[in-house]
Amino acid sequence: MPDYRKTGSASTRLFRRTASPRRFRLSRRFLPGGLLLNEYTAALPNSSGESLLFFTDTHIQFHTIRNLFAPHTPHSWFGTEWLAKALSEAVELLKPDTLLFGGDLVTNSVCYPAAAEMLAGLKAPNGCFAVPGNWDKRRRTWIPFREIEKLYHRAGWEILVNEAARCGGLGVYGLDDYKIGIPHFYGKASDAPFRLLLSHNPDSVAELLPEELAQFHLALCGHTHGGQLRLPFFGALRTSSQYWKRFEYGCYEMKNSDFSMIVSSGIGATWIPLRINCPPEIILIRY
Numbered sequence: 001m002p003d004y005r006k007t008g009s010a011s012t013r014l015f016r017r018t019a020s021p022r023r024f025r026l027s028r029r030f031l032p033g034g035l036l037l038n039e040y041t042a043a044l045p046n047s048s049g050e051s052l053l054f055f056t057d058t059h060i061q062f063h064t065i066r067n068l069f070a071p072h073t074p075h076s077w078f079g080t081e082w083l084a085k086a087l088s089e090a091v092e093l094l095k096p097d098t099l100l101f102g103g104d105l106v107t108n109s110v111c112y113p114a115a116a117e118m119l120a121g122l123k124a125p126n127g128c129f130a131v132p133g134n135w136d137k138r139r140r141t142w143i144p145f146r147e148i149e150k151l152y153h154r155a156g157w158e159i160l161v162n163e164a165a166r167c168g169g170l171g172v173y174g175l176d177d178y179k180i181g182i183p184h185f186y187g188k189a190s191d192a193p194f195r196l197l198l199s200h201n202p203d204s205v206a207e208l209l210p211e212e213l214a215q216f217h218l219a220l221c222g223h224t225h226g227g228q229l230r231l232p233f234f235g236a237l238r239t240s241s242q243y244w245k246r247f248e249y250g251c252y253e254m255k256n257s258d259f260s261m262i263v264s265s266g267i268g269a270t271w272i273p274l275r276i277n278c279p280p281e282i283i284l285i286r287y
Helices: 081-094 109-120 145-153 202-206
Strands: 015-018 024-030 036-042 051-056 066-068 100-102 129-130 163-167 170-174 194-198 218-221 252-253 260-263 274-276 281-286
Touching: 051 081, 081 109, 081 281, 100 170, 109 145, 129 170, 202 218, 202 260, 218 281
Parallel strands: 036 281, 051 100, 066 274, 100 129, 170 194, 194 218, 218 260
Antiparallel strands: 015 252, 024 036, 051 281, 163 170, 252 260
């Protein structure tokens, strides 16, 4: 099995930025809890009438995170109290069939018990699934990843590491983290009406083979935080993608294919406890 990071079999140059993925209609609004909702409705021939809610990069930690120039969002929040309330209200309002989490649950390892309690309070009829992020598999954390997997399981969530799951009309394949793990796509995508790649890092998706990506309709990613600090007409001042601004935030289409990728700015922050012009967001997909 090839290591895509070494073979250079990237589909990177085949992607182009777009306002909305092909075959999807986008609407945006702030929810009462302060989260920005990006809602995508698919125009597919065999629509299931189902929906999924995706959130990522919560980075639960101790210090204050300030979110400037987003008047609908609280100026600061601590730990899980605000986040648990905002997410549970979103789930209650939107009633998704499936919940997906893109990794990087906490920044401080001692926050895992509170984070697990937050996850346990989020339910969906077709299940809750997550992929690991680089902070979830950091070698210097004092909690081994196998214990983190158990924590998710006790909370009613399943972590997908280079494996697939079927959730009603949704077939989801979860990739391992690009920086800490070894992401691979094994075999063939599900025969579900709507097929989705779930990956923490967009780099994992961009370096799969085009013929592998073509088996899916969409990929959902995080990791970049949208840069956290965004300037008008320029975008992110800094991202954690190896391709820098190429996959900083937003929607991307692959040329000569119906496959698209959405990179979310996520919710939390790491390198600086601040967000400017980059409100915490969640994504709803109707398919």
